[in-house]
Amino acid sequence: MTLEYQDIAEGGSFILTNYNSQPGQRLLKKKDFYKIIWAQDRDRTLTIDGYEIHLMKYQMLFCTP
Known part of the structure; x- marks a missing residue:
């Protein structure tokens, strides 16, 4: 499923x-x-920028460009 909002x-x-x-x-x-x-x-468990990140159920991670 993908939902997308575009602000033209x-x-x-x-x-x-x-x-x-x-x-x-x-x-x-x-x-x-x-x-x-x-x-x-x-x-x-995710690998982001070479670091292993563990997210427990219901946790969120915010990433910037």
Whole structure:
């Protein structure tokens, strides 16, 4: 599932997608986006900028470009 809001006047967008979906995987790799990663259903371990990050269920991680 992917939901997208585009603000044509300001040139911005907000995209909400499932981490496990193919569009979600592509968006995670984009370097110029702010990202909010939410461990919604279970604990997750992610590698970000070479660091291993452990998120417990329901925790969120905010990433800047």
